[in-house]
Amino acid sequence: MITFEDVSAVYPGQLKPALNRVSVQIEKGEFVFLIGSSGSGKSTFMRLIRREQRATAGVVYVAGKELNSMRQWRIPEFRRQIGTVFQDFRLLPGKSAWENIAFAMQVVGRPTKEIRATVPEMIEMVGLTGLENRAPEEMSGGEQQRVAIARAVVNRPKILLADEPTGNLDPTTAVGIMRLLDQINRRSSTTVIMATHDANVVDQMRRRVIELVGGQIVRDQARGVYGSD
Amino acid sequence: MRHILRETWSGLKRNRAMTFAVMVTMWVSLSLFGASVLVTEQVDTMKGRWYDQIEISVFLCTEVSAGAGGAAAGNCEPGQETTDAQRELIEERLNANPEVANVYYETKAEAYEEYQRMYANSPLVDVLSKDQMQDSFRVKLKDPENYRGVVAEAKTLPGVQNVQDLHQVLDPLFSVLNALIWGARFLAALLILAAATQIGNTIKLSAFTRRRELGIMRLVGASSTYITMPFVMESLVAALGGILLSALTVMACVKFVIIDRAQVSIKALAWIGWPAAWVAILWIAVAGVALAVVPTLLSSRKYLAV
Numbered sequence: 001m002i003t004f005e006d007v008s009a010v011y012p013g014q015l016k017p018a019l020n021r022v023s024v025q026i027e028k029g030e031f032v033f034l035i036g037s038s039g040s041g042k043s044t045f046m047r048l049i050r051r052e053q054r055a056t057a058g059v060v061y062v063a064g065k066e067l068n069s070m071r072q073w074r075i076p077e078f079r080r081q082i083g084t085v086f087q088d089f090r091l092l093p094g095k096s097a098w099e100n101i102a103f104a105m106q107v108v109g110r111p112t113k114e115i116r117a118t119v120p121e122m123i124e125m126v127g128l129t130g131l132e133n134r135a136p137e138e139m140s141g142g143e144q145q146r147v148a149i150a151r152a153v154v155n156r157p158k159i160l161l162a163d164e165p166t167g168n169l170d171p172t173t174a175v176g177i178m179r180l181l182d183q184i185n186r187r188s189s190t191t192v193i194m195a196t197h198d199a200n201v202v203d204q205m206r207r208r209v210i211e212l213v214g215g216q217i218v219r220d221q222a223r224g225v226y227g228s229d
Numbered sequence: 230m231r232h233i234l235r236e237t238w239s240g241l242k243r244n245r246a247m248t249f250a251v252m253v254t255m256w257v258s259l260s261l262f263g264a265s266v267l268v269t270e271q272v273d274t275m276k277g278r279w280y281d282q283i284e285i286s287v288f289l290c291t292e293v294s295a296g297a298g299g300a301a302a303g304n305c306e307p308g309q310e311t312t313d314a315q316r317e318l319i320e321e322r323l324n325a326n327p328e329v330a331n332v333y334y335e336t337k338a339e340a341y342e343e344y345q346r347m348y349a350n351s352p353l354v355d356v357l358s359k360d361q362m363q364d365s366f367r368v369k370l371k372d373p374e375n376y377r378g379v380v381a382e383a384k385t386l387p388g389v390q391n392v393q394d395l396h397q398v399l400d401p402l403f404s405v406l407n408a409l410i411w412g413a414r415f416l417a418a419l420l421i422l423a424a425a426t427q428i429g430n431t432i433k434l435s436a437f438t439r440r441r442e443l444g445i446m447r448l449v450g451a452s453s454t455y456i457t458m459p460f461v462m463e464s465l466v467a468a469l470g471g472i473l474l475s476a477l478t479v480m481a482c483v484k485f486v487i488i489d490r491a492q493v494s495i496k497a498l499a500w501i502g503w504p505a506a507w508v509a510i511l512w513i514a515v516a517g518v519a520l521a522v523v524p525t526l527l528s529s530r531k532y533l534a535v
Binding site: 050073075076077078079080081082083084089092093103104106107108109112151155 | 231232234441442444445446447448449450451454455456
C-alpha cells in the first residue's frame with residue numbers, strides 16, 4: 001500500500017534532512033505506530049504520504065501511484081484515498097457534528113442523498129448518536145476526536161493517517177479512541193498509520209512499531225512496544 | 230453546486246466591507262474606462278464628419294494677386310492671370326492623381342455668389358468685390374486622410390497662387406483630442422490596475438479567514454476548481470455590481486451631457502448617441518469580468534494551491 005525507497009526530504013534552507021534515506025514498506029490493512037521524539041521526521045513521513053510535499057530524493061509509492069511525478073491536478077483525487085486525524089481535531093467551529101462530517105463529502109461533490117445516508121452511519125460507528133447536532137465547542141475532547149475520525153473515514157479512504165490523535169486526551173478517553181481506530185482497521189482493512197508519543201497505547205496494542213531518530217528508521221518491529229527493550 | 234453557492238454567499242457576508250470597496254473601485258475605474266471609449270468614439274465621429282467635408286482648394290492667379298511678387302505670389306507671373314493652357318494643365322494633373330475623387334471648377338462669379346450667400350445678413354457682405362475673388366479648383370479626395378501628396382503636387386504647378394486645405398486647421402485640434410484620449414486611457418489603466426491589486430488582496434484576506442475550511446478541503450481532496458470557485462464567484466458578484474453602476478454612469482453621461490445638452494446647443498458638431506453608449510458598456514462588461522476573473526485566478530494559484 002505504501003512504499004518508501006531510499007527517501008530523503010530536506011526543507012529549504014536547512015542542511016539536516018528531515019528524512020534521511022528511509023526505505024520501508026507498509027501493506028494493506030496494517031496498523032503501524034510511528035514513534036520518535038519531536039523533529040524525528042514523523043510528520044514529514046505523513047506529509048510525504050499525503051503528497052503535501054515531494055521527496056527530495058528517492059521514490060514514494062502510495063496506493064499504486066508514484067508520487068514524485070504525480071501531476072498537480074491529480075493530487076485532489078489521490079487524497080480522497082487518505083483520511084487524516086490530528087491531535088487538535090481541526091473541526092469547523094460553529095458547524096454541528098453532522099455538518100462537520102458532511103462537509104468532507106460535500107466538498108468532494110458527493111450527492112446529497114448519499115450524504116444523508118452515510119453521515120448517520122458514521123455517527124453511529126464512532127458512538128456519537130444523539131450528539132449529532134452539537135457544535136465542537138459543546139463537546140469534550142474525546143467526542144471532538146470522534147467527530148474528526150468520522151470525518152476522516154466518511155469517504156472510505158484506503159489509508160488513515162493519525163497524527164498523535166490521543167495527544168490531547170486523558171488515558172481513559174485515549175483508550176476509547178484507540179478502540180475506534182482498531183475497529184476501523186479491522187472491519188474495513190483500512191491501513192492505519194499513527195504517530196504517537198503515548199507509550200501506554202503502543203504497549204497495549206502490540207502492533208508494528210517504526211521508530212524514527214534524526215530522520216532515520218532505527219527500529220521496525222512487528223508486535224512492538226514503545227520502549228526498545 | 231449548492232455548496233459553492235452557499236460558500237460564495239457566506240464569503241460575501243463575511244467580507245462585506247471589502248466587497249463594497251472592490252465594487253466602488255471597479256465602478257470608478259470602469260466608468261473612466263467607459264468614458265475613454267466614449268471620447269474615442271466622439272473624436273472618431275467628428276473626424277469622420279469633418280474629414281468627409283474637407284476639400285482642397287487650389288486658388289489660381291489673378292491680375293492683382295501677385296502684384297509685387299510678395300510672399301503670396303505662389304507660382305504666379307506678376308500682374309498676369311493664370312492662362313488657359315495653365316488651367317488645362319492643372320485640371321489634367323489633378324484628375325490624373327490617383328488619390329483624387331473628383332475636381333470641379335469654381336469661377337470668380339460663383340465664388341462671389343457663394344460669398345454673398347454666406348454673409349447675406351452680415352456687414353461683411355460689401356467688404357470684398359467681385360474682382361477680389363479668385364478662380365479655383367475644388368478637389369475631393371478618395372481618402373481625406375491622404376491629402377499631403379495632392380497638396381504638394383498642386384503647389385508646384387504654374388498658375389497656382391495658393392493651395393488651402395482644412396487639415397492645417399484640424400490636425401492640431403485632433404492631436405490635442407488624441408492626447409486627451411490617451412490621458413483618459415492612462416488614468417483608466419492606472420485605476421484598473423489598482424482595482425486588480427485590490428481584488429488580489431481581497432482574495433488573500435478571504436482565503437485567510439477561511440483557512441480552516443480550505444485546509445480541510447485540501448486534506449479530503451476537494452478539487453482546485455471546487456476550492457477556487459467560491460472565490461471567483463465572489464469577485465464576479467463585486468464585478469457585476471461595478472459593471473452595473475458604471476454602465477448606468479455611462480448612460481447618464483450620454484443622456485444628460487450629450488443628448489440633452491451638447492446635441493441641442495452645439496448643432497454644428499457631430500455628436501455620439503446611444504450606439505456609442507452601448508459600445509462603451511460592452512467594453513466595460515468585458516473589462517469588468519476580466520478584471521474579476523484574472524486577478525482571482527492568479528492569486529488563487531498563490532493562496533489556494535492544493
